[in-house]
Amino acid sequence: MNVDIKEKIKQVPNKPGTYQMLDRKGKIIYVGKAKNLKNRVSSYFVGAHDDKTTRLVHEIEDFTYVITQTEKEAFLLELSQIKQYLPKYNIKLMDNKTYPYIEVTDEEHPIIRVTRSVSKNKKNVFGPYPNATYANETVRLLDTIFPFRKCSQFPKKVCLYYHIGQCLGPCEFPVKESTYKDLLKKVRSFLSGNTKEFVQEYKQKMEIHSRNLEFEKAKEYRDMIIAIEKTTEQQQVIFNDNLDRDIVNFVTYDHYISINILFMRNGRVLFSQSKIFSYYGQVEDILLTYLVQFYEQQPIPDEILLPKDYNYDIFKEVLEDKIFIPQRGKKVKLLEIAYENAKNHLNNNLSAYLNRENKTIHALRELEKILGVSSIRRIDAFDNSNISGQNLVSAMVVFTNGLPDKNEYRKYRVKTVETNDDYHIMKEIIYRRYLSVMMDDLEKPDLVIVDGGLIQLRAAKQVLEELKLDLNLIGLKKNSRHKTESIIKQNEEEIILDKHSNLYSLLYKIQEEVHRFAISYQRNVASKKIYASILDTIPKVGKVTKNKLLKKYKNLENIKNAPREELKALKIQEEAIDNIYLALNTYQSKKEDES
Numbered sequence: 001m002n003v004d005i006k007e008k009i010k011q012v013p014n015k016p017g018t019y020q021m022l023d024r025k026g027k028i029i030y031v032g033k034a035k036n037l038k039n040r041v042s043s044y045f046v047g048a049h050d051d052k053t054t055r056l057v058h059e060i061e062d063f064t065y066v067i068t069q070t071e072k073e074a075f076l077l078e079l080s081q082i083k084q085y086l087p088k089y090n091i092k093l094m095d096n097k098t099y100p101y102i103e104v105t106d107e108e109h110p111i112i113r114v115t116r117s118v119s120k121n122k123k124n125v126f127g128p129y130p131n132a133t134y135a136n137e138t139v140r141l142l143d144t145i146f147p148f149r150k151c152s153q154f155p156k157k158v159c160l161y162y163h164i165g166q167c168l169g170p171c172e173f174p175v176k177e178s179t180y181k182d183l184l185k186k187v188r189s190f191l192s193g194n195t196k197e198f199v200q201e202y203k204q205k206m207e208i209h210s211r212n213l214e215f216e217k218a219k220e221y222r223d224m225i226i227a228i229e230k231t232t233e234q235q236q237v238i239f240n241d242n243l244d245r246d247i248v249n250f251v252t253y254d255h256y257i258s259i260n261i262l263f264m265r266n267g268r269v270l271f272s273q274s275k276i277f278s279y280y281g282q283v284e285d286i287l288l289t290y291l292v293q294f295y296e297q298q299p300i301p302d303e304i305l306l307p308k309d310y311n312y313d314i315f316k317e318v319l320e321d322k323i324f325i326p327q328r329g330k331k332v333k334l335l336e337i338a339y340e341n342a343k344n345h346l347n348n349n350l351s352a353y354l355n356r357e358n359k360t361i362h363a364l365r366e367l368e369k370i371l372g373v374s375s376i377r378r379i380d381a382f383d384n385s386n387i388s389g390q391n392l393v394s395a396m397v398v399f400t401n402g403l404p405d406k407n408e409y410r411k412y413r414v415k416t417v418e419t420n421d422d423y424h425i426m427k428e429i430i431y432r433r434y435l436s437v438m439m440d441d442l443e444k445p446d447l448v449i450v451d452g453g454l455i456q457l458r459a460a461k462q463v464l465e466e467l468k469l470d471l472n473l474i475g476l477k478k479n480s481r482h483k484t485e486s487i488i489k490q491n492e493e494e495i496i497l498d499k500h501s502n503l504y505s506l507l508y509k510i511q512e513e514v515h516r517f518a519i520s521y522q523r524n525v526a527s528k529k530i531y532a533s534i535l536d537t538i539p540k541v542g543k544v545t546k547n548k549l550l551k552k553y554k555n556l557e558n559i560k561n562a563p564r565e566e567l568k569a570l571k572i573q574e575e576a577i578d579n580i581y582l583a584l585n586t587y588q589s590k591k592e593d594e595s
Contacts, residue, residue, distance in 0.1 A: 005045065005062065012038040016074045017067040018081060021089075023374050024061045030089040032281060033078035035071045040281075052255050053280060055361075056089050059374070072317040079292060086443065088377045088401070089280070098297045099128030100135035102142070102191070104184055109149045109170040112142050112187070118299050124184060126191045128263060128298065130271040141227045142190070145198065146183050150569070159569045192242060192266040195228050202228075242266045244301035247331075248291065249338035251346050252283055256353070258346035259290060260338045264301075272338070274345035276353050284310055292318060307335050360402030363506035367447075370487065370495060370503075371472055376446045377401055380433070381476075382460075383451035383514040384414075384425045385522035392417060393525055394429040395518035398445075399510055411521045426450060426459035434467055447472045451511055457488050476511050484508045538583045540576035548572070549580075560584040 017037045021030040021044075034040030044057055068074040082090045098116040104124040105111050114135045118125050129135040143150060147168050150161045154171045161167035168175045190198065206221035247262040260274045279286035291304070304322045306312060316323050326332050364376050379399040386392045398408035412432065417424045430448075437444060448464070448471050450456040457475035464471055475488035484507055487495045497504045534556065535546040548570050553559045559580065567577045 005060075008063070009038070009042055009045070012041050012065060013067060014038045015067050016069070016071045017065055018074055018078045019063055019065040020081065020085075021056065021060045021087075022062040022064065023059045025374060026062070027375065028081075028085040028087050029059055029375065030056055030087050030280070031078055031081045031085060033071070033074040033285070035074075037065050037067070041065065052278060056280070071314050075288065075292075075314055075318065079289065086377070086400075088375055099130070100132045101125050101127035101129065102135055102139055104148070104187060109175065110180055110184070111149045111152075112139055112146070114139055124188075125299065126188070127265070128270070137227070138191075141224070142187060144224060145190070146187055148180075148183065155571055159571065160565050161569060164565075193268055199225055199228055243303060245303045245305060246301050247305045247334045247338045248287075249307050249335050249342055250283070250287060251339065251342045253346060253350065255279055256346070256350060257283060257286055258342040258350075259287065260342035260345065261294075262334060262338050262341070264334075269334075272341055274341055276346060276349055278357065284312070284314075288315055288318065291315070295319070305331055305335060307339070359502045360506065363502040364402055366501065366503040367506075371447070371474070371489070373446070373472055376472075378405075378443060378445045379447045379449060379510065380445040381449040381451065381510050381514040382426065382429060382433075382456075383511075383518040384422060384429070385515075385518040386420050391522055391525045392420065392425060393518065393522045394425060395514060395521055396429075396433060397510070397514045397517050399513075402506060404513060409517060411517075413525070422452060423455050423459045426452070426456045427463050430460045430463040431467070434464065434469055434471075438467065438469070444469070445471060447474065449473075449507075449510060449514075450475050451514055453477045453488060454492060457490075457492070461490060476507060478511075484511050534583070534587060538576075538579050540573060540579050545570075545572055545576060556584055556587065 014036050016033075016035050018031060018033050019037060019041050020028045021032075023029050032040065041063060044053070044060065066077060068077060098118070100114050100116055101118050102125070103113055103115045103118075105113065106123060110124075114132065115125070127135065129138065142148075144166060147161075147166055149170060150167055151159065151171070156171065158169040158172050159167070162169040162172075168179070202221045202225050206218045206225070209215070209218035209221065243264075244266070245264040247264060248259065250257055250259045252258075256276060256278050258274055258276050260272055262272045263270045275290075277286065277290070287310075300319070300322055302322070303324050304319060305324050305326055306315070308325050308327065312323055312325065324331070326335065368374065368376050377400060381397050381399070382394060384392070384394045392414035394412040394414060396410045396412070398405045400408075410433070412429050414425050414428060416428050430450075436442065448460060450460045450473070452475055454475065457473065460473055460475075464473065473490050476484060477486045477488055477494070479485040484497065484504065486497055487507070489495065497507065535541055535549065541549075549559050552570065553562060564577060567580070568574075572580075
């Protein structure tokens, strides 16, 4: 411990607050909170530590702190500072991914849809669901059973859904509010697992159609019965109070924690999730931080069950009256299940997690050493893509602490360059990106990587100098077999990479990811043009119809395979539908002949 820090610690009060650890450049590398600032800050500089804490302490050159009135205030301030400064050693617990939910919209004429946007203001939201596929399948089933509106925009006349009993036809006929309330009540009951009456009704209809030799119709009801049973087959009723609960438990090993959440809705366990993190400090701190970040993105249930033997005072302050610590009965049994889930996840995944983490840490340290910098946390990587000089695009991917941060990815259509000129394309994209970083006060990267050699590097370097931005910059050069080979530093020194090193693995992964992202965007742009141009040639298919088709089906294959009834529901004329099928089948045959 240097003399300045030793003297500074003497001045730290025995009060709650947050502390910020700084590196030699004055950059915040860790933010923590404490009930007693003096004790917590001192603990970093006395005694032995594990490897992870030792790495942190070796980088600390200074610290600052903020005093708060209460530990709750300190915790909330800590969360705010972590979001603001994104410190290197504060693990990002949440990846900004939200679970899919099913919503019955709060409109005069509601629709049923999948949404990831949930808030306290939304009343009729059901879930979460483990993935979008499951949620979409459930919505399709609900749309078949309950006659809510299907159209995003009101047509002038009723469509096929009305004639087959799957819509009430509000575009032509008045529908009472009480009718929708009754439907919503039935949806709520259905999603709570009360499906017996539906199954019985459909079994009766299936038998009637079978007796009448209407086998196609009978098959439809059989398929619906199977779909209904599939939605509820693994949902055992635990409680009859219809409350929503999240059952949370965890297991720790060294400075790693595995957290499991069982999602219970309406007394039924829907599914569970487990996550592993490394952490510093008290286990209660990391658990609370995780839960607060989690419930910033997800609705808070009626109850959050936590295991006993831990101090949850601050939990109850932050999450108010939602925290429950069961002592006996079914709830304790559920916590035991969550504990076993967390333990199994840790046992099965910790080795892979540690291996991945250690490789990433070693790679970043090696890169920091090569470039002579103290810390590389955020990396922005760029690549350009085109086909024969057409559809010029570029893309940026972001890696944070060695991992892809997909919420930060960006796509760019080239605006000022009309030919395949890598130098000027790179200049345009780097200028657009970092001008917006400066104008909007966005986070600056610790390193910028351009995919390519000297041409791309010089283009990026010139723009950064013009913007007076002091950012670390390298080029990633490929060999004749288009595989990552070397780093080109800002001073144009080339460093050949050891293909067996952790650094090579990381840079190869970054280069492949930015290439994948750029080329997938380029193909998407090109495909849209091709799809639009093919649809333009089909008689009776105008601009409005073309836009409808592309919006709903995305590509020609999906349009070609769309049922006639669906196309009719889009208000497309019979003659136009015939033309669409003929043109797209002809196009498909031609493609197969050419291949």
